[in-house]
Amino acid sequence: MLRVRGLTKTYRSGDKALDGVDLDVPRGQLMALIGPSGAGKSTLIRCVNRLVEPTAGEVMVDGSPVTGLGGGALRAARRRMGMIFQEYALVERLTVMENVLSGRLGYVGFWASWMRRYPQADVDEAFRLIERCGLGGMHDKRADQLSGGQRQRVGICRALIQNPALLLVDEPTASLDPKTSRQVMRLLVELCAERNLAAIVNIHDVALAQMFVQRIVGLRAGRIVFDGAPDALSTETLTSIYGEEDWNASRPTEEDEEDEAQARAIATRLAAEAR
Amino acid sequence: MSATTTGRRWRPPPFIANPWLRLALYGGVALYLALALGTLQVNWGRVAEGLVRGWAFVAAFGSPDFTSRWAEIQEGMIESLTMTVVSTVLGVALSLPVGLGAARNLAPLPVYLVCRFIIAASRSFPEIIVAILFVKMFGFGPLAGMVTLAFATIGFMAKLLAEDLEDIDEAQVEAIRAAGASWPQMMVYAVQPQVLPRFIGLSVYRLDINFRESAVIGIVGAGGIGATLNTSFDRYEFGTSAAILILIIAIVMAAEYASGIIRKRLQ
Amino acid sequence: MPTIPLPSGHLAWRRRTPRAVLLRWFGWLLGVLLVVQCWEIMNADTIWEFVYDAPTQAGDLLGRMWPPRWSVLEKLWWPLWDTLNMATLGTALGVVLGVPVAFLAARTTTPSLAIARPIALLVIVSSRSINSLIWALLLVTVMGPGVLAGIIAIALRSIGFIGKLLYEALEETDPKQIEAITATGASGAQRIAYGFVPQIMPTFAGISVYRWDINIRESTVLGLVGAGGIGLQLNASVSRLAWPEVTVMFVAILCTVAVSEWVSARVRAAII
Numbered sequence: 001m002l003r004v005r006g007l008t009k010t011y012r013s014g015d016k017a018l019d020g021v022d023l024d025v026p027r028g029q030l031m032a033l034i035g036p037s038g039a040g041k042s043t044l045i046r047c048v049n050r051l052v053e054p055t056a057g058e059v060m061v062d063g064s065p066v067t068g069l070g071g072g073a074l075r076a077a078r079r080r081m082g083m084i085f086q087e088y089a090l091v092e093r094l095t096v097m098e099n100v101l102s103g104r105l106g107y108v109g110f111w112a113s114w115m116r117r118y119p120q121a122d123v124d125e126a127f128r129l130i131e132r133c134g135l136g137g138m139h140d141k142r143a144d145q146l147s148g149g150q151r152q153r154v155g156i157c158r159a160l161i162q163n164p165a166l167l168l169v170d171e172p173t174a175s176l177d178p179k180t181s182r183q184v185m186r187l188l189v190e191l192c193a194e195r196n197l198a199a200i201v202n203i204h205d206v207a208l209a210q211m212f213v214q215r216i217v218g219l220r221a222g223r224i225v226f227d228g229a230p231d232a233l234s235t236e237t238l239t240s241i242y243g244e245e246d247w248n249a250s251r252p253t254e255e256d257e258e259d260e261a262q263a264r265a266i267a268t269r270l271a272a273e274a275r
Numbered sequence: 276m277s278a279t280t281t282g283r284r285w286r287p288p289p290f291i292a293n294p295w296l297r298l299a300l301y302g303g304v305a306l307y308l309a310l311a312l313g314t315l316q317v318n319w320g321r322v323a324e325g326l327v328r329g330w331a332f333v334a335a336f337g338s339p340d341f342t343s344r345w346a347e348i349q350e351g352m353i354e355s356l357t358m359t360v361v362s363t364v365l366g367v368a369l370s371l372p373v374g375l376g377a378a379r380n381l382a383p384l385p386v387y388l389v390c391r392f393i394i395a396a397s398r399s400f401p402e403i404i405v406a407i408l409f410v411k412m413f414g415f416g417p418l419a420g421m422v423t424l425a426f427a428t429i430g431f432m433a434k435l436l437a438e439d440l441e442d443i444d445e446a447q448v449e450a451i452r453a454a455g456a457s458w459p460q461m462m463v464y465a466v467q468p469q470v471l472p473r474f475i476g477l478s479v480y481r482l483d484i485n486f487r488e489s490a491v492i493g494i495v496g497a498g499g500i501g502a503t504l505n506t507s508f509d510r511y512e513f514g515t516s517a518a519i520l521i522l523i524i525a526i527v528m529a530a531e532y533a534s535g536i537i538r539k540r541l542q
Numbered sequence: 543m544p545t546i547p548l549p550s551g552h553l554a555w556r557r558r559t560p561r562a563v564l565l566r567w568f569g570w571l572l573g574v575l576l577v578v579q580c581w582e583i584m585n586a587d588t589i590w591e592f593v594y595d596a597p598t599q600a601g602d603l604l605g606r607m608w609p610p611r612w613s614v615l616e617k618l619w620w621p622l623w624d625t626l627n628m629a630t631l632g633t634a635l636g637v638v639l640g641v642p643v644a645f646l647a648a649r650t651t652t653p654s655l656a657i658a659r660p661i662a663l664l665v666i667v668s669s670r671s672i673n674s675l676i677w678a679l680l681l682v683t684v685m686g687p688g689v690l691a692g693i694i695a696i697a698l699r700s701i702g703f704i705g706k707l708l709y710e711a712l713e714e715t716d717p718k719q720i721e722a723i724t725a726t727g728a729s730g731a732q733r734i735a736y737g738f739v740p741q742i743m744p745t746f747a748g749i750s751v752y753r754w755d756i757n758i759r760e761s762t763v764l765g766l767v768g769a770g771g772i773g774l775q776l777n778a779s780v781s782r783l784a785w786p787e788v789t790v791m792f793v794a795i796l797c798t799v800a801v802s803e804w805v806s807a808r809v810r811a812a813i814i
Contacts, residue, residue, distance in 0.1 A: 049725055078727035089722035093740040097285055102736050106727025114735050116287045123285045140288045155722075162726055311627045317690045325685030332684060357580035364577050399796055401763045403675065407780060412599045414592030417584045491673045494767060498584075504676065508683045516680070520672060527671035 001027045001198040002048070002166055007057035009043050009222075017043040019222035021057070025166070025198045030189060032209035032230075033202045035219035036242050041202040044219065045168040048200070049081045050074060062165055079106035082159025084188075086171035088151040090143040090158075097139040099154050100126045103161035122161070129157040133187060149180035153187070160191060167192065167199035173208065181205070185212045206238070332513045339521050340514025344507065348519060351500035354417045355489040358499055362421045362489075363482045366428025373429055374436030381440060381466075390433065397430025406492040417498030424485045424492070431484075435477055439470040472541040479534040486530060490523055603785065610793070611786035614779075618772060618794050625771035625798065628692040628764065629757040635693060636700025636757075637750055643705040648712035650720070651738060662705070669702025674760045678769040692769035696757050703753050711745040712738060747813045755806035762795045772798075 004023040010016050017040040025031050033041050046052035048059050050066060059066040066077045082103070090099050104122045105113055112118065118126075130139055133153040143151060152172060159167060169188065173181035189212050192199050203209045209216055210230040218226030218233075218241040226237045291297040341348070376382045376390030402423055409419040409426075443466055451465035493501020500519060507515040545553040558566070592599075645651045647662035678695035685691055720737040728736065765773025772794060779787040 051721055051725060075727040075729060078725060081725070083722065083725040085718060085722055087718060089718040091719050091723070091736060091740050092716075093743065094736070095288065098287060098736075102723060102728070103726050105723065105729075105732045105736065110729065110731045110735070113732055118285075120282065120284075124283065127283050127285070139285070158722075158726070168725075307630075311631060314623070315627065315631075315689060317688060318686060321686040321688075322690065329684040332680065353583060357584040360577060360580040361584060399799065400792070401759055401795075403763045403766060404776075404792070404795070408603070411603055412596040414589055416588055418588045418593060421584060487671060487673055491675045494675065494679065501676075505679060508679055511683070520676075524668050524671040528667055531667070 001025055001029075001062060002200075003058075003060040004048070005058045005060075007044070007047055007059065008055050009040070009047055009052060010055045017222055018047065018054070018057075021219075021222070021224060023217065023224065025200060027165070027198050028192070028196045029215060030192050030199045030201065030213045031215045031217060032213040033200055033217050033219060034204070034206055034209055034241065037204070039219040039241075040222040041219055042170055045083075045170055045200055045202060048166075048168055049078050049083060051083075075106055079162050080164055081166045081168055082162045082164035084152070084155050084159050084167065084169040084172055086174045088143075088148070088155045088175070090151055090154055092144040093142065095140050095142055096130065096135060096146070096154050097126060099143050100130060100139075100157045100161055103158040106162065125161055126157070129160055132191075133157050148176050149184060152176065152180075152184050156184075156187065156191070160195070164197065167197050167201075169199060169201040171202050171204065173203065173205065181208060182211075188212075206233070328511075332517070335513035335517040336521070338514065339518035340512070341518045344503070344512070344515045347503045347506075348500070348515070348522070351493070351503035351519075352522065354420075355486065355493075355499040355501075358417045358421045358424060358489045359482060359486040362424035363428060363478065363485050365421070366425040366485075367432055367478045367481070369425070370429045370432035370436060374433035374440065377433055377437035378440035380443075390437075394430050394434050394437070397426055398434065402427050402488050403492055403495060406497040407495050410496045415496040415498075420489060420492045420497030420499055423497055424488060427488070428481055428485065431481055432474075432477060436470065436474055439473060440466065443469045476534075476538040476541055479537050483527065483530045483534060487523070487527060606785040607789045609786065610789035611784075612790060614787045614790050615794070618775060618791065621765070621770075621772040621775050622794065622798065624689050624692075625761045625765075625773075626758070628689055628696055628761040628769070628771055629754060629802075632693045632696025632761070633700055633750065633754040633757050635697035636704055636753065639697060640701040640704030641708065641746075643701060644708035644712060645734070647705060647709040650713055650715060650717075651734060662709075666702045666705040666709070669698055669700075670706060671702075672699070674699035674757075675764065675767060678764045679767045682768040687768035687770070689770035692761060692764045692771060695764060695769060696761060699760070700753050700757065703756075704749055707749045708742065708746060711742045711749075715741045744813055748810050751806045751809045751813075755802050758802035759799050762798060 002023070002025040004021055007018050007021040007023075008016070009018040021040075021044060033044065035041050043052055047054040047057075048061075048066065050059075050069075054067060057067070061077065061080055064077075066074075069077055091102065094102070098116065101116075101118050101122060102113075104118060108118060108122070127139070130136060133156055135150060135153055135157070138146070138150070143154060146154065152175075167188075172184055172188065176184060185208060188199065188201070191197070201209070201213065210233065213230060216226065216228065216230050216233055217224055218237065220241050225240050226233065289297060291300065373390045373393050376386045377394055379387055382390065405426060406420060406423040409422050413419040413422065447469065448461060448465040451461050456464060489499040490501050490504065493499040493503070494505050496502070500523070504516060504519050507513075507519065545555050548554050556563075643662050643665055646653070646658045647666060649655070649659070652659045652662070674695050677698045678691055681691035681695050682688075685694075715738055719741065720733060723733050723737040761771050761773075763773045763776075765771045765775065766777045768774065772791060776788065776791045776795075779785075779791065
């Protein structure tokens with residue numbers, strides 16, 4: 001499905017974010033990409049749909065190359081890859097429906113999208129996805145009136161309505177509280193299974209990743225240092241990915257992080273309500 | 276589940292929810308546009324004739340004439356620049372007491388009302404009308420223009436200063452007061468540091484505005500480059516007009532660049 | 543914060559070093575000299591007798607302006623309508639021309655950083671540097687007196703204002719929302735329609751209404767140079783020294799400006 005060969009990205013500052021990454025993700029597989037911040041997780045998935053231009057290497061989706069495409073061909077390739085973002089990246093001032101339908105932008109012409117005249121099939125599919133993701137009846141709410149979890153569901157709908165073969169998911173739970181994180185991860189797993197999608201999920205919460213995915217890839221300084229089943233992830237491999245740390249004693253800090261995430265989610269929600 | 280939603284129409288929610296209000300608003304706008312365009316009196320023959328002259332003017336920008344009226348341009352520019360400097364300094368200096376007086380949290384009510392009246396009076400009229408009055412009072416020349424610009428500067432600066440003063444952080448004032456500071460000490464230690472950087476930045480911005488305005492009030496005889504410009508238009512000397520306009524644009528650009536640097540250094 | 547050793551062995555604390563103090567004094571001295579010099583040059587030709595006479599003149603003027611001749615009001619309705627139209631149609635035209643300029647000037651949306659952006663920025667600074675009265679002066683010379691010259695003058699001045707504020711807003715848009723729209727495979731025009739337009743809409747509406755308010759104020763005086771509106775009547779009355787009429791016109795202008803300011807404040811409050 002997705003085939004990455006020798007993917008390298010050197011930023012203008014000279015930082016080498018990716019260093020010869022080889023990766024294959026078959027159809028229907030949910031793969032988690034873990035690694036410390038700055039390891040190149042985010043750069044890797046952005047190189048796949050070329051929001052970031054790779055310096056060298058090759059990306060193939062369904063046997064056709066993505067690297068080297070330009071203009072309309074690149075846009076057609078991007079339609080096949082749905083992307084889900086850390087801070088949802090919804091267009092805040094548009095409604096839920098408009099945000100979901102924006103996933104069809106690659107398929108409809110400019111005037112149709114400007115006048116919001118989408119084909120009825122797209123509208124049907126949008127209603128179906130909104131319902132499926134538990135947002136029934138919210139289609140005319142503005143995105144900035146939603147809670148974090150609801151926004152991320154809209155983000156998922158937007159990615160899925162593209163009818164993608166591959167999902168690129170960038171830290172989907174980093175801005176959510178632990179409970180919502182689990183719900184969102186579970187939804188992702190279900191949807192990928194229903195539609196037989198390949199997915200790369202960047203995630204910093206190793207425990208959460210182990211709970212939901214079939215395969216974990218560890219990235220360190222732009223290189224793949226681990227690739228295997230979640231159970232195969234031992235203390236030693238974690239050390240090789242993240243560096244020296246007493247992993248058994250790290251429970252409390254993890255909980256701190258969860259508390260922090262929860263506090264942040266509450267603050268966002270309060271701010272959203274105050275608006 | 277898909278059966279229940281198939282065929283369900285969707286239209287984006289309208290910008291104005293109430294349909295009657297929406298209709299009234301759109302209808303009102305359409306009616307206004309029809310009336311406005313319908314009553315527009317345009318002498319199209321004269322306009323067509325003007326297109327040729329308009330093209331001559333655009334062409335003049337390609338070859339601006341700095342030389343033939345250089346003496347007048349130079350005199351006008353010097354007048355404009357000196358007017359700008361003096362009026363800004365004078366206006367900013369006078370706006371300090373007025374602005375202090377117009378801050379409700381610092382001034383007693385009678386002082387507040389008087390200062391607010393000064394601000395309102397200065398801001399209500401366009402500069403050029405004030406200039407007409409001052410020219411009547413002081414006679415033709417840059418002094419009338421300078422007084423006009425200084426008067427406008429007072430209103431502009433004092434209003435913004437008063438708003439800043441009303442927004443200051445009370446905690447800092449209390450802390451200094453708690454240290455036993457007198458009123459002047461409080462002003463220097465608690466109030467001035469909070470408002471000064473923005474005040475200086477705004478003064479520089481006002482300098483820029485005053486220069487641009489100084490190019491205008493010459494039209495009614497208040498000195499500056501405006502008079503020279505007006506004459507060049509009257510004589511159809513578009514080369515000279517273009518030269519003056521280019522000089523104005525260049526000076527404004529330079530001033531904006533300089534004020535950008537000054538404001539960056541203040542922060 | 544420098545400290546200075548004293549002969550007594552204590553450390554004296556000073557806010558600035560002696561050198562900085564000296565420099566500051568020198569700077570102030572230069573500034574004062576500049577202002578004095580400017581004052582001298584400016585007043586080289588001032589006839590001070592007129593200036594000393596100013597209070598008498600002012601009193602005289604006030605005396606002649608009172609009582610206002612209210613009957614002139616009925617001649618003012620038509621010019622006031624013209625004034626409103628110049629401001630409104632001029633703003634509309636300015637918006638139509640200014641929006642594309644803003645998109646060309648913003649780093650985030652410009653098609654070319656090397657060519658389109660500098661040109662758009664030059665258009666903006668030129669439009670902003672030149673007061674609408676000067677634009678009107680130019681247009682009246684070119685196309686003859688009338689409301690049309692006023693409309694175009696207002697529009698030309700508005701391009702820079704709208705262009706500048708809008709391009710700054712475009713550069714401050716949230717890049718994540720744009721990235722998300724790009725990732726769906728949207729075209730360039732669709733990225734603008736879905737990524738940028740919703741984000742700048744409130745700013746855009748606010749800017750337009752604000753500029754309309756300023757334009758009402760400016761169009762009251764455009765008539766002074768022959769571009770129609772109430773300024774035309776004002777000019778006529780001033781040249782005829784018909785001061786009681788001038789008083790009425792001042793009141794009319796004040797009311798128009800006050801109403802437009804009120805409307806603009808209400809609309810902006812409703813938007814935000």
